[in-house]
Amino acid sequence: xxxxxxxxxxxxxxxxxxxxxxxxxxxxxxxxxxxxxxxxxxxxxxxxxxxxxxxxxxxxxxxxxxxxxxxxxxxxxxxxxxxxxxxxxxxxxxxxxxxxxxxxxxxxxxxxxxxxxxxxxxxxxxxxxxxxxxxxxxxxxxxxxxxxxxxxxxxxxxxxxxxxxxxxxxxxxxxxxxxxxxxxxxxxxxxxxxxxxxxxxxxxxxxxxxxxxxxxxxxxxxxxxxxxxxxxxxxxxxxxxxxxxxxxxxxxxxxxxxxxxxxxxxxxxxxxxxxxxxxxxxxxxxxxxxxxxxxxxxxxxxxxxxxxxxxxxxxxxxxxxxxxxxxxxxxxxxxxxxxxxxxxxxxxxxxxxxxxxxxxxxxxxxxxxxxxxxxxxxxxxxxxxxxxxxxxxxxxxxxxxxxxxxxxxxxxxxxxxxxxxxxxxxxxxxxxxxxxxxxxxxxxxxxxxxxxxxxxxxxxxxxxxxxxxxxxxxxxxxxxxxxxxxxxxxxxxxxxxxxxxxxxxxxxxxxxxxxxxxxxxxxxxxxxxxxxxxxxxxxxxxxxxxxxxxxxxxxxxxxxxxxxxxxxxxxxxxxxxxxxxxxxxxxxxxxxxxxxxxxxxxxxxxxxxxxxxxxx
Ligand code: GCU
Numbered sequence: 001x002x003x004x005x006x007x008x009x010x011x012x013x014x015x016x017x018x019x020x021x022x023x024x025x026x027x028x029x030x031x032x033x034x035x036x037x038x039x040x041x042x043x044x045x046x047x048x049x050x051x052x053x054x055x056x057x058x059x060x061x062x063x064x065x066x067x068x069x070x071x072x073x074x075x076x077x078x079x080x081x082x083x084x085x086x087x088x089x090x091x092x093x094x095x096x097x098x099x100x101x102x103x104x105x106x107x108x109x110x111x112x113x114x115x116x117x118x119x120x121x122x123x124x125x126x127x128x129x130x131x132x133x134x135x136x137x138x139x140x141x142x143x144x145x146x147x148x149x150x151x152x153x154x155x156x157x158x159x160x161x162x163x164x165x166x167x168x169x170x171x172x173x174x175x176x177x178x179x180x181x182x183x184x185x186x187x188x189x190x191x192x193x194x195x196x197x198x199x200x201x202x203x204x205x206x207x208x209x210x211x212x213x214x215x216x217x218x219x220x221x222x223x224x225x226x227x228x229x230x231x232x233x234x235x236x237x238x239x240x241x242x243x244x245x246x247x248x249x250x251x252x253x254x255x256x257x258x259x260x261x262x263x264x265x266x267x268x269x270x271x272x273x274x275x276x277x278x279x280x281x282x283x284x285x286x287x288x289x290x291x292x293x294x295x296x297x298x299x300x301x302x303x304x305x306x307x308x309x310x311x312x313x314x315x316x317x318x319x320x321x322x323x324x325x326x327x328x329x330x331x332x333x334x335x336x337x338x339x340x341x342x343x344x345x346x347x348x349x350x351x352x353x354x355x356x357x358x359x360x361x362x363x364x365x366x367x368x369x370x371x372x373x374x375x376x377x378x379x380x381x382x383x384x385x386x387x388x389x390x391x392x393x394x395x396x397x398x399x400x401x402x403x404x405x406x407x408x409x410x411x412x413x414x415x416x417x418x419x420x421x422x423x424x425x426x427x428x429x430x431x432x433x434x435x436x437x438x439x440x441x442x443x444x445x446x447x448x449x450x451x452x453x454x455x456x457x458x459x460x461x462x463x464x465x466x467x468x469x470x471x472x473x474x475x476x477x478x479x480x481x482x483x484x485x486x487x488x489x490x491x492x493x494x495x496x497x498x499x500x501x502x503x504x505x506x507x508x509x510x511x512x513x514x515x516x517x518x519x520x521x522x523x524x525x526x527x528x529x530x531x532x533x534x535x536x537x538x539x540x541x542x543x544x545x546x547x548x549x550x551x552x553x554x555x556x557x558x559x560x561x562x563x564x565x566x567x568x569x570x571x572x573x574x575x576x577x578x579x580x581x582x583x584x585x586x587x588x589x590x591x592x593x594x595x596x597x598x599x600x601x602x603x604x605x606x607x608x609x610x611x612x613x614x615x616x
Contacts, residue, residue, distance in 0.1 A: 016089055024090075027074040034073055037151045037187075040160045042169050044413035048140060048217060048247075049226055051421070052296075052305025055142060055215030058128065058184075062210075064102035065094065067187070068120040077123070078153040078185050096125050104214050105144065107207035107342030117570075121189040124210055127181045130173070134301075136221035138174045138247075144212025144373070146188045147343065148196060153185040163407055164197070165190070166336075166370035166392070167414035170217070186210060195401050197408040198392040203581065204335055204369065205568035207343040212373060220301040223247045224254070227297050228420055229308045230457045232277055237284050237312060237323060242267055243275040246299060254299040258308075261293055269299065284323045285309025285423040287363045290384035292423075309381055309423030313459055315482050318555040320459075320512050322386075322426070328611060329386065329514055329558030330604040331364035332357055332585070336372050337567035339588045345373040352590060354383050356564060360585070360597065361604035363611075366516060366560045369394050369432050371415040380424035387422075388461070388516075388560070389415060390429025393447065397431075399439035408443070409450050416454040425458065432463040432516075433487055441476050448480035461485045463516040471499075472506035473513060483557075484509065485516035491542035492520040497549065504553040514558030518546050522594050523576050524566075524587035534576045539583075540595040547603050561600070565590055 018024060027033065072078065077094040085095045102108060108115045108122060130139055143150060147165030151158065155178055160171035173182075190208025192200035225247045232239040242265065244254045249272040256265040261282055267274040283291045292307040311323055319326045334353055336343045350373065357365055363386055367376060370392040380387050391412045398404040412430065419425055430447040434440050444462060451460045459482040466488060467474035478484050490500040507513075520539040522528075528535015543561065550556050566584035573579065580588060585597040 043410040047417045058214045061101050063125040066122050070121045079156045104210045107211045108209045110342040124186045128184045140170045140217045147190050149189045151187040164411040195398045198394045203569050223302040240280045241277045246272040257296045259294040282310040285311040287384040313426040320557045329364040330362045331560030332564045333366040333368045333562045334564040335567045360601045377419045377422035386426050387424045388427040393431035399443040427459045430462045445480040463487050484513045487517035500549050509555045512557040517562040519562040519583040521582035524592045536595040540599045543596045543599045
């Protein structure tokens, strides 16, 4: 093949002669092609608080092309000048995708039928013009989430990467921007791999793409990177702690104002960090009374603003206390999944989710199995719902792999950094249904320690499994948790409820237990006989039996069945399911309620009557 290339010069045909030694086919033989693009990886330390800030949206139409074999990375498409195909003198395999486009944010799987099951790399390309800003201004690209790994290129130069499919990231553009139009390319790879978090086997659909908002953030040379506003644990709601972290190790004074609580609090900042506490008597936030206070924090030219609720969550023996009052978590699990939008969450979708939870008389949601859109916790603050948020440390994670731990730990810290000022979040979840091995114990205990380091104001839990050897709620990880989560499917995967009775009789816990999953599939509209699988009658009866037994166990302080809506998963291929998990209380149309919805709503209404005001 090479001989042909050498004779071009002899032919004098005016076509470019490749420099000696240049092998145009080198990319066929280099399987280490991706390594350079996993460098310059950003993570939780690079996050910037967007509270009260204006982002310049880059949402809308982008050029788009699928790239199953990562040709763009192998052949370095991003270095090709974006000249039109008609002007080329050597052939290429990519033309900026101008011949097809897609919308950001979106999941490519729901944009075209031929893209439904695509797992691989894809390229998003658009022009970005950044108007000149203030002297010393810094410009960052913010991506709300890209599933799973993203690589960013500006004007043909690789400038950073991120991994983790449900948390935001920032890549600095300052210094890479040209006056006028810039060419921004983002490569997104949604492949499931054994060493990723989640790994390659999950019971939810693997959507891909830039599926949350993308924008530009301008900040002054020294800016507020992160700040925290919360009650001091153990202060009986009478003392507030403020911490601030700047972008630079600068010293000075930050100034805080909390309307109705604190006119102006000076926060000394030394080497880029500051923390103070002060006495205050805020009206405490709760689901029944979701009081939020406007907060404004400034340092130099920079300002952030937020609306913050003040509440305390803690455990005492087998009880969970919200603002000092015993609370029972009347919950429901929910995925980010929509028949039409995939994993995209709009404000309307989130508000519907929470309205349906309120219609259930729920006071709690488990946002499964990954960090949801940041709007979810913000709206839960507003409408008064308690949340469990978790990282997708799901099933058979590569627990012995240090790089897998680094990935999971970064996703966890990104989640906490992003949402730490949301009163609605009361529990951080560090995993789901993981076999009890030494490697898993070390891995998840490490994550629990990271939770406490990042945020001492919330509880830590995980959705654990039954200890089959002793047939009781027992997991070595419990030592690292404040609340034990338990997934059990008596009445479904294990038909007899005798197992649940035996489990509760065998178990002796010194801390609260929350049933973090139980349920049954039911085809909406298919009543079925009592005991008939996939019928609404069976699903409803299961909820009745579960609650009868759960209410008999004093250490069960929460019930969070699986799940609010039917959702996509390729694992479910029976005639009834056809690629959907039907354990929803509402069908995939997010409108058709099943009989079990009414059953649970009535049972939760009774439980709510027994609840003291805080948790009502
Ligand atoms: C598991 C798992 C869920 C799954 C559910 C089910 O508990 O945590 O992600 O969808 O069971 O079997 O429906």
